[in-house]
Amino acid sequence: MSALSNEYWKRTHTCGELTGExxxxxxxxxxxxxxxxxxxxxxxxxxxxxxxxxxxxxxxAQEAQEKGNNNNLNNPNNLLDRGSEIRNEFVLSVRGVxxxxxxxxxxxxxxxxxxxxxxxxxxxxxxxxTPPFVVEDDVDASETLRLKHRYLDLRRSTMQRNLFVRSxxxxxxxxxxxxxxxxxxxxxxxxxxxxxxARDYLVPxxxxxxAFYALPQSPQILKQLLMISGMDRYYQIARCFRDEDLRxxxxxxxxxxxxxxxFTDEETIFAxxxxxxxxxxxxxxxxxxxxxxxxxxxxxAMENYxxxxxxxxxxxxxxxxxxxxxxxxxxxxKSVLSSGGRIxxxxxxxxxxxxxxxxxxxxxxxxxxxxxxxxxxxxxxxVIKTGPETELNSPIAKFLSQKEQVxxxxxFSANAGDVIFIIADKDPDVVFAGLGALRxxxxxxxxxxxxxxxxFHWVTEFPMFEYSVEEKRYVAKHHPxxxxxxxxxxxxxxxxxxxxxxAAAYDLVLNGHEVAGGSLRIHEPDIQAAMFRAxxxxxxxxxxxxxxxxxxxxxxxxxHGGIAVGIERxxxxxxxxxxxxxxMAFPKTQKASCLMxxxxxxxxxxxxxxxxxxxxxxxxxxSQRSDMMKLKN
RNA sequence: GGGGGCGUAGUUAAGUUGGUUAUAACGCCGGCCUGUCACGCCGGAGGCCGCGGGUUCGAGUCCCGUCGCUCCCGCCA
Numbered sequence: 001m002s003a004l005s006n007e008y009w010k011r012t013h014t015c016g017e018l019t020g021e022x023x024x025x026x027x028x029x030x031x032x033x034x035x036x037x038x039x040x041x042x043x044x045x046x047x048x049x050x051x052x053x054x055x056x057x058x059x060x061a062q063e064a065q066e067k068g069n070n071n072n073l074n075n076p077n078n079l080l081d082r083g084s085e086i087r088n089e090f091v092l093s094v095r096g097v098x099x100x101x102x103x104x105x106x107x108x109x110x111x112x113x114x115x116x117x118x119x120x121x122x123x124x125x126x127x128x129x130t131p132p133f134v135v136e137d138d139v140d141a142s143e144t145l146r147l148k149h150r151y152l153d154l155r156r157s158t159m160q161r162n163l164f165v166r167s168x169x170x171x172x173x174x175x176x177x178x179x180x181x182x183x184x185x186x187x188x189x190x191x192x193x194x195x196x197x198a199r200d201y202l203v204p205x206x207x208x209x210x211a212f213y214a215l216p217q218s219p220q221i222l223k224q225l226l227m228i229s230g231m232d233r234y235y236q237i238a239r240c241f242r243d244e245d246l247r248x249x250x251x252x253x254x255x256x257x258x259x260x261x262x263f264t265d266e267e268t269i270f271a272x273x274x275x276x277x278x279x280x281x282x283x284x285x286x287x288x289x290x291x292x293x294x295x296x297x298x299x300x301a302m303e304n305y306x307x308x309x310x311x312x313x314x315x316x317x318x319x320x321x322x323x324x325x326x327x328x329x330x331x332x333x334k335s336v337l338s339s340g341g342r343i344x345x346x347x348x349x350x351x352x353x354x355x356x357x358x359x360x361x362x363x364x365x366x367x368x369x370x371x372x373x374x375x376x377x378x379x380x381x382x383v384i385k386t387g388p389e390t391e392l393n394s395p396i397a398k399f400l401s402q403k404e405q406v407x408x409x410x411x412f413s414a415n416a417g418d419v420i421f422i423i424a425d426k427d428p429d430v431v432f433a434g435l436g437a438l439r440x441x442x443x444x445x446x447x448x449x450x451x452x453x454x455x456f457h458w459v460t461e462f463p464m465f466e467y468s469v470e471e472k473r474y475v476a477k478h479h480p481x482x483x484x485x486x487x488x489x490x491x492x493x494x495x496x497x498x499x500x501x502x503a504a505a506y507d508l509v510l511n512g513h514e515v516a517g518g519s520l521r522i523h524e525p526d527i528q529a530a531m532f533r534a535x536x537x538x539x540x541x542x543x544x545x546x547x548x549x550x551x552x553x554x555x556x557x558x559x560h561g562g563i564a565v566g567i568e569r570x571x572x573x574x575x576x577x578x579x580x581x582x583x584m585a586f587p588k589t590q591k592a593s594c595l596m597x598x599x600x601x602x603x604x605x606x607x608x609x610x611x612x613x614x615x616x617x618x619x620x621x622x623s624q625r626s627d628m629m630k631l632k633n
Numbered sequence: 634g635g636g637g638g639c640g641u642a643g644u645u646a647a648g649u650u651g652g653u654u655a656u657a658a659c660g661c662c663g664g665c666c667u668g669u670c671a672c673g674c675c676g677g678a679g680g681c682c683g684c685g686g687g688u689u690c691g692a693g694u695c696c697c698g699u700c701g702c703u704c705c706c707g708c709c710a
Contacts, residue, residue: 035670042667055670062667088660107670130661133644136671140645140659144702197710217710244709245634372636372706437705470708479710579703590703 008093008123016052020114022098029054029117030125032155033090034135036083043083047092047117050160055107055116056094058083062118082122089128089135089152095121143581147595150586162583165284166571170237172280173257173565180272182233182259187222189215189239194545196480196535199243201252209612215241215253218564220479221549223260224521227560228552235259237567246590248579249513249569253588259518260562266506266520269563270458273508273516276565277456284574287454293508294457301459306344306436308462311512312455314448316439318344318432321422324407330399332377336424342431345379345422346439347412348446352382352393352419356446366421369441375423375434383409385416392420440512454573456510461485464492464503465534473536474498478505480531482519483561493530504561515570518563525553 012027034048043058058079086092096117107113132148133141135155146153153159174184193200193214200214216222218240226234238258246252261269274291281289294312301310304317321343325333333343351358358366358380367378381394391397392405400408412420423434443449464484465474476482484492485502492501508516522528528550532542542550568580581587588594608614 035672037669037672038666039669039672040666042669044669044672046670053670057668059667102668105668105670109670113670130643134660142640142645142702144640145644147702194710198708220710242709245707247709248704250709374706433706466710476710482710589701591701593701595702 004123004125009125014051015047015049015054016111018054018098018112018115018117020100022115023100025098026095026120027098027117028093028095029056030091030093032128032135033086033088033092035088036086038084041080043080043086045083045086045092045094047094048155052111054112055110056092056096056119056122057099057116058119058122063120079119079122082124083119086124087128087130089131089155090124091126091128093123093125094119144595147581147587147589150596154585159582162571162575162577163585165575166567166583168284169280169567169571169574170257172283173235173237173276176276176279177233177235177259180233182235183231185226185231185234185236187216187219187226187236187238191216191222194221196476196545201241201243204611204613206611217242218256219258220481221546223258223562224481224560225549225552227260227262227521228555228557230262230558232262233260238564246588246592248581249572251568251580251584251587252592254580254584255567257565257567258562259564260560262558262560264520264559264561266460266504266561269518269561270506273563273565274456281454281574289454289456296457296459297461298459298463298502299461302432306432306434306439307512308459309507309509309512309514310436310459311440311443311449312457313450313453313511314443316346316348316443316448318346318435318439319412320344321408321411324404324411328404329401330396330404332396332399333424336426339426340428341424341426342428343422343424344431344435345412345420346435346442347414348419348421348442349415350417351446352384353417358419366438366441370423370434370438373433373437374427374430375425377423378434378438379422379424381408381420381422383414383416383418383420390414390416451576454510456508459507459509460505461502462505462507463499464488464501464505465498467499474534476531476535478503478517478519480535481521481528483522483527492534493527495530495534498534506563508563508565510570511573513569513573514566515573516563516565518561520559520561523553523557523559525550525557528553 009030010028011030013022013029015029015031018027029047031047031049031054034046034053036046037044041061045056045058046053047056060080063079094117096119098115099118100115101107101113131152133139133145133152135152137157139146139153139156154163190203190213193202193212194217198217200217202212202214205211205213216238219236219238223234223236236258238256239253240256241253243252244250259272261272270292274293278289278291281287296304296310298308301308303320304310305312306318322337325337325343328334328337336343348358350356363378363380366380370378379394379396381392381397383390384393390409392400392408397405408414408420412418414420421435421438423431423438425431425434463477464482466477467473468475483504485504488501491497503519505519506517507514522531529542532546537545568583571583572578572580575583577583586594586596593600
């Protein structure tokens with residue numbers, strides 16, 4: 001069989017654009033067979049491409065009536081024969097005439113539903129085996145199968161839309177930042193490992209045996225060096241790599257809009273991002289996002305929501321009950337307070353009585369749920385109406401004085417029918433984490449979250465340091481190039497009160513997700529040196545890991561700062577999906593493997609030898625062994 | 634590293650206290666059909682019940698192990 005001429009795929013239109021205005025035009029469409037409805041002497045084919053679906057009709061009787069204007073009309077029977085051979089996902093070239101549909105046959109579900117294409121010639125460009133799942137919008141297949149045949153999954157309109165929105169978002173970003181004088185500069189993917197932070201992906205160097213590059217966790221140092229170079233305003237759509245465990249919103253490689261500016265301050269950066277988001281939401285969703293965004297300090301976020309990335313689409317804020325129990329006789333609470341712990345809670349409206357009431361089982365499940373976050377218990381108190389008064393109904397009620405019960409009701413603004421949940425723990429982080437997670441869970445369970453809302457806000461004044469139990473030292477909460485807040489600079493230089501110092505670091509939070517994070521950077525060499533010392537790094541470590549950077553700082557560094565916007569998380573929320581896998585073309589599974597290509601895979605011994613790498617003996621049953629088994633089959 | 638959920642035709646699921654030949658829908662194959670758009674009607678094929686062990690007269694079902702997918706904790710500056 002000779003090759004087809006490319007005349008067959010010189011499309012005049014896409015499958016999403018023909019309307020009544022094109023009636024009687026002769027057109028050529030190309031696409032995939034979405035469905036075929038064979039009526040014997042009449043065949044309907046829904047032809048699909050990225051732009052939409054157009055109904056194509058093989059109707060020899062109609063065709064015969066319309067003799068005249070075409071000189072290479074096929075034998076009608078031949079057309080029907082070919083039509084009946086067609087199966088889902090075949091690739092077709094269809095030449096035909098656009099026909100308006102009678103009013104009662106218009107399909108209002110299709111953009112092109114007021115017309116159809118009467119086939120004059122139909123050519124099979126490519127056959128397809130029966131796909132492992134039916135390619136349709138409401139896909140009826142497990143994610144495992146979808147990932148194995150990702151190229152088929154990506155034919156679905158939801159996936160195509162997700163990737164299109166992502167493309168739009170990046171395009172808008174480029175235009176916006178170019179308009180603000182930003183320069184797109186690429187930085188290396190093969191770079192130096194910097195042990196602070198996440199685990200690195202390493203790449204062996206063949207020409208330097210035993211030495212490794214690391215894939216960047218972010219271009220942080222490089223973009224700061226660009227500021228020292230006088231690039232003034234830099235951005236990059238930067239791929240980042242982190243070898244840590246995956247989550248629904250975490251992949252080993254992801255992209256961020258990496259931004260850095262010289263001679264800047266927080267207000268400038270906030271306004272820049274607000275402008276970007278406003279424009280993106282307007283152009284993509286035609287939605288007006290109010291700016292400037294609200295701001296919360298880290299402390300306010302923790303006290304009110306228990307997390308540093310609060311979902312503010314619903315209330316259900318945390319209240320403090322520490323004062324109520326300052327002199328309590330209830331030993332459990334008393335010991336928590338005396339050892340520096342916290343007692344906080346939330347009040348759930350209308351959850352004590354009626355149809356929407358929590359059952360004993362619900363309480364047990366929530367108790368179990370908060371235990372995931374370290375909470376040893378969850379107290380619950382139902383507010384019950386007893387005549388004109390209310391009283392608390394709870395396993396712990398008998399331990400609480402009348403005064404405490406009244407104060408509780410008041411502090412939580414609780415009415416009859418409400419339920420108060422309380423967590424008390426010696427470790428304040430457990431109280432925050434437990435209640436923060438409980439608040440979110442109850443918000444979801446009780447439908448308190450407005451799914452169509454987009455709530456942006458800034459979280460500011462993050463702590464500079466947090467203590468690492470594992471490493472027995474303080475580590476930078478953001479990263480070690482972050483400047484202390486001006487008010488805390490003196491204390492920082494005196495090395496005082498490290499856990500209480502605040503950084504000029506900020507996150508942009510959207511619907512409970514951290515969608516961007518940044519800081520003002522240290523531009524003074526002595527401050528940077530003090531920072532490394534605070535992190536308990538020796539001079540040798542500083543030299544070997546960051547010597548080149550310390551050197552660069554000495555040659556005239558402008559004050560600078562920046563931010564990085566997580567592209568996948570933003571798009572995920574924009575298109576309303578739960579996993580960032582849905583906004584990436586070829587994502588990895590939770591074990592960081594690709595089901596389509598089966599990577600990572602075993603490397604040939606020769607390839608390892610060339611790199612002078614030998615493998616340690618594998619544990620029996622390890623994934624490497626099972627991979628080798630797979631290869632043998 | 635730890636905890637939860639899932640794994641049965643091509644696909645999505647059902648499968649009772651362990652007991653005949655493992656169901657259904659969609660898809661697939663064949664036939665019929667000129668107005669469908671979830672086309673319709675008739676017929677048919679299709680199973681290592683993830684894998685390996687164990688208990689039992691008998692295992693999709695119970696037990697142990699293992700692999701894979703997923704959600705969460707730790708981790709993710």
